[in-house]
Amino acid sequence: MIRRYVPAPLALLLSLPATASAAPAPQAAPAAAEARPPVVVPTVVASFPHDREAFTEGLIWHGGALYESVGLEGRSDVRRVELATGKVVKRAVIPPAQFGEGLAAWKDQLVSLTWHDGIAHRWAAATLRPLGTARYSGEGWGLTSDRTALIRSDGSATLTFHDPVTLAVKRTLKVTYMGQPVDQLNELEWVEGTILANVWHQPMIVRIDPASGRVTQVIDLRAIVAEVGARDPEAVANGIAWDAAQRRLFVTGKRWPTLFEIRLPR
Template sequence: MSRWLLLPLLALAGPAGAAPPQAASAVMARQPALVVPVIVRRTPHDPAAFTEGLVWHGGALIESVGLEGRSDVRRVDPVSGKVTLRRTIPAAQFGEGLALWKGEAISLTWHDGIAHRWTAATLKPLGTMRYSGEGWGLTSDATSLIRSDGSATLTFHDPATMKVRRTVTVTFAGRALDQINELEMVDGQILANVWHQPVIVAIDPRSGVVTRVIDLRAIVAEVGARDPEAVANGIAWDGKARRLFVTGKRWPTMFEIRLPK
């Protein structure tokens, strides 16, 4: 876990530690901007869903749910939170991140190296693709699928073959930031959950530099989850209506949030 991530957040509130003023100033100059989201609305979310991936498609949310024997992909009504369509993943596999690509939904598996392809509208299975390494989060840009694997590395894949095109290292204030989890592309930046951290980071996909930190501490506190694995995980962007949705594993609530400009 990147435990040191909380230290820069605390530093934004004032001096910390015994670093000389010049050194502290240099560190602060590299800090990404800290932003606090505004909650627009709350809607129900399946409290049993171990959320791993979330996207917006055709007026609904598509969600990838994990855990062996309980993994599936599902279409969810954004108002009621009810599951309207569900497709299961083989019981031995742990479902992970999810992305859209040209009318398809692509979902990862944690350790199996299998990416499942589904028709986004109906979740009809379309086959599988193979990749090397772990699957955590997934998103897409105009040309690639972008995968996280729990490290500080984001891997850009050919969407047709999963062949690796390039990689980039995520850095926070000049240091590699690992535990990158669920991903969502928003206005040319990758938004990412960080495992066990009450934040979302905005990442420049070209350089890997974290440009902003979205503070979810108030939302996490409101959820009040007692399960240590019920962490913030799940980001979906409705680009047409410019709505941003966030939730977490086993959270009873889906939040629509607005970020300050």
């Protein structure tokens, strides 16, 4: 089953130039006192092969390796991927009735979500051996970690911070752009004290202040999306990984043939 797409708030789309895709009618006017976050265009540093059949839901760099969570019922798995070739070198299969979603690392483990089953799977990062499951309430979309909590998106404008061991809820965070909620937050990545998030069906990544929930930057991926040239309407940008050791940022999308290393302007 594929999620039903509902357009993102116009306030967010208006952060891009007028050449952006047509947007729905405005809802409420943005807060006048809040400055419009800057829009930045990334530079592609390198391109790598990516499994064009992978319905990418989570992407992380951990322990010197790239890991990916792939969705769709009957086809979901967590995999370690060779960056240079896109080859899957290890794979852990998620039960066929479940739709795999976001992925994050916690110490020597990986944690992966499921869309509407409320089940989080734990895996040994080195071997992808299953280590058990835990439960959470609500939908699972994206997942990341700030080293104190697991942070989950559920398609709304709210991010939920979970205890990484018990998955108990520690706090929630409402994400806003110029005072308006930003819903359909999807894949997440913790990068140098901020949260990067894909916005489902939008060619952009938003940078979120984890203290206030405010969007502080919009990363314009339209040139990358155009280069991919995907015809499948569900082949959207989704997948952000940060290699902190080498300061490399990777992005990809669902059923994209390419994974990109990008650099953001300073």
